[in-house]
Amino acid sequence: xxxxxxxxxxxxxxxxxxxxxxxxxxxxxxxxxxxxxxxxxxxxxxxxxxxxxxxxxxxxxxxxxxxxxxxxxxxxxxxxxxxxxxxxxxxxxxxxxxxxxxxxxxxxxxxxx
Amino acid sequence: xxxxxxxxxxxxxxxxxxxxxxxxxxxxxxxxxxxxxxxxxxxxxxxxxxxxxxxxxxxxxxxxxxxxxxxxxxxxxxxxxxxxxxxxxxxxxxxxxxxxxxxxxxxxxxxxx
Numbered sequence: 001x002x003x004x005x006x007x008x009x010x011x012x013x014x015x016x017x018x019x020x021x022x023x024x025x026x027x028x029x030x031x032x033x034x035x036x037x038x039x040x041x042x043x044x045x046x047x048x049x050x051x052x053x054x055x056x057x058x059x060x061x062x063x064x065x066x067x068x069x070x071x072x073x074x075x076x077x078x079x080x081x082x083x084x085x086x087x088x089x090x091x092x093x094x095x096x097x098x099x100x101x102x103x104x105x106x107x108x109x110x111x112x113x
Numbered sequence: 114x115x116x117x118x119x120x121x122x123x124x125x126x127x128x129x130x131x132x133x134x135x136x137x138x139x140x141x142x143x144x145x146x147x148x149x150x151x152x153x154x155x156x157x158x159x160x161x162x163x164x165x166x167x168x169x170x171x172x173x174x175x176x177x178x179x180x181x182x183x184x185x186x187x188x189x190x191x192x193x194x195x196x197x198x199x200x201x202x203x204x205x206x207x208x209x210x211x212x213x214x215x216x217x218x219x220x221x222x223x224x225x226x
């Protein structure tokens with residue numbers, strides 16, 4: 001089955017700096033890659049997603065890049081703010097269907113003042 | 114409109130007892146998912162319902178776990194003869210379709226003593 005690895009497990013950055021979280025996946029048939037943000041004690045919320053027919057997608061301060069050949073994708077947050085502090089999860093859809101997402105183990109991002 | 118709701122929010126039970134968790138998806142969402150999130154871990158797929166199709170049960174960890182869904186509405190996840198390793202937050206999500214954003218409920222925190 002699909003295996004998704006996520007790094008780093010924790011990340012501390014100064015406010016205003018950029019943060020990058022990386023994930024690798026094993027199933028070359030995966031074609032949908034969402035990123036979720038989970039604040040402490042709250043439910044996960046989708047922040048951005050990318051499909052395998054594009055290599056990059058951007059939404060304001062957040063961007064995701066996908067390298068299908070290397071089977072990895074990354075989340076980039078620029079100009080980080082304290083409210084960006086949360087756990088971020090990447091996910092991949094094995095076998096080409098988005099119905100059964102395999103999640104990474106999460107990255108705890110802390111933005112320091 | 115209302116988001117995904119789950120009940121109860123917290124459940125404490127004794128080892129060996131059965132528990133039933135409920136999920137009310139967003140109205141009109143044909144797809145419904147159950148995940149398990151152990152403390153400090155990522156989300157683990159359990160089961161997926163799409164309309165009237167047979168559910169994808171491939172993520173259920175044992176035959177003690179089962180789930181049902183009534184049409185395109187309420188779903189219940191049942192865990193029989195609970196074990197301590199079943200302690201986790203159980204999250205439900207729904208989406209318009211398999212390639213649409215999954216909206217998560219607040220989760221049910223299950224503690225098995």
